[in-house]
Amino acid sequence: MNQERDQSYSEISLVDLATIFVRRIWLFVVVLGVFVAAGIAVALLQPEQYAYVSLYQIAEKATEEPVETPERVIAVLQSHELPLLETSYKSERGERLPFSVRFSNPEGTSLVRISSEAERRIASDVKAIHSALIQRLSEKDNRLMGVIRGGLENRIASVSTTLDSLSKAPEAGQAVAEAIRQKVELEGILDALKPGESVVVARESVEKVAPNRKLIAILTVVLGFVAAFVAVYFAEFASLVREKLKEQKAR
Numbered sequence: 001m002n003q004e005r006d007q008s009y010s011e012i013s014l015v016d017l018a019t020i021f022v023r024r025i026w027l028f029v030v031v032l033g034v035f036v037a038a039g040i041a042v043a044l045l046q047p048e049q050y051a052y053v054s055l056y057q058i059a060e061k062a063t064e065e066p067v068e069t070p071e072r073v074i075a076v077l078q079s080h081e082l083p084l085l086e087t088s089y090k091s092e093r094g095e096r097l098p099f100s101v102r103f104s105n106p107e108g109t110s111l112v113r114i115s116s117e118a119e120r121r122i123a124s125d126v127k128a129i130h131s132a133l134i135q136r137l138s139e140k141d142n143r144l145m146g147v148i149r150g151g152l153e154n155r156i157a158s159v160s161t162t163l164d165s166l167s168k169a170p171e172a173g174q175a176v177a178e179a180i181r182q183k184v185e186l187e188g189i190l191d192a193l194k195p196g197e198s199v200v201v202a203r204e205s206v207e208k209v210a211p212n213r214k215l216i217a218i219l220t221v222v223l224g225f226v227a228a229f230v231a232v233y234f235a236e237f238a239s240l241v242r243e244k245l246k247e248q249k250a251r
Contacts, residue, residue, distance in 0.1 A: 017233075024232045031228040032221075039220025043213040047119045051209045054114040054130040055199035059141040062192040067144045070105035073112055073137065077103050081136050085129055098122055101129060111199070112137065117209055127202035134198050141196035152190045159183045 021028070058066040058073060086097050099118035106113055114133055118126050163179040 020236045028228040028232050031231045032224040035224030043216040048208045049117045051205035052116045052126045052202045054201045056112045056134050057197050058110045059145050059196035060194040062189045066110040074103040130202045156186045
C-alpha cells in the first residue's frame with residue numbers, strides 16, 4: 001500500500017513539474033534565446049587569432065652536442081630576456097605586450113621553439129619580439145662559440161709547437177705520432193663546430209587558432225538549456241513564496 005502511495009506521489013510530482021514547465025515555457029524560450037544570442041555575439045565579435053612560430057637551432061659542438069642545453073637557454077629567455085623586452089615595449093607603447101610568448105624544446109633536438117597567438121594586425125609586433133629574442137640567442141651563441149673556438153685554436157697551436165720541437169729529435173717517433181693524432185683530433189673538433197642559426201621567424205599558421213566558434217556555440221546552447229530550466233523552476237518557486245506571504249498577511 002505504501003509503495004503504491006509513494007509511486008502515486010512520484011507520478012503527481014512529475015506531472016506537476018511538467019505542468020510548471022509548460023506554463024512557463026515562454027520564460028524558458030526567452031532565457032535560452034538570450035544565451036544563444038549572447039553566444040553568437042561573443043563568437044562573432046572575438047578577433048581571429050593566428051599562431052606564430054619561430055625556431056632557433058642552438059650552436060653545436062662535436063657529436064651534435066649543444067654549447068648550452070635547451071633547458072638552460074629557455075630558462076634564461078623566460079626569466080631575463082623576455083621581461084626586458086616586455087618592459088621596453090611598455091615604455092615605448094604605454095601598454096603591456098598584447099600577446100603571450102611561450103618557449104619549448106622539441107623532443108630529441110637542440111631547437112628552441114618560440115610561439116605566440118595574436119591577431120594579424122599586430123603580426124609585425126610578434127615578429128619584432130621573436131626576432132629580438134632570436135638575435136639575443138644568436139649573440140650569446142656567438143660568444144660561447146668564440147670562447148670554444150679560441151680554446152681549440154690555442155690547443156692546436158700548442159700541439160703544433162710541440163710537434164715542431166719533437167720533429168727535431170730523432171728518437172721521438174712515438175711522441176710525434178701522438179702529437180699528430182692530437183692535432184688531427186682537435187682540428188676535427190674545430191671543423192665540427194656548428195654556429196647557431198635561425199630556422200624560421202614568426203611563421204604564421206595557415207588556419208586561425210581562435211576563436212573556436214563551433215565550440216562557443218555548443219557551450220552556449222548547453223549552458224542556455226541549463227540556465228533556462230533553472231529559471232523556470234526558480235520563477236515558480238518565487239511565485240509560490242509570494243503567494244504564501246500574501247496568504248499569511250491576509251490572515
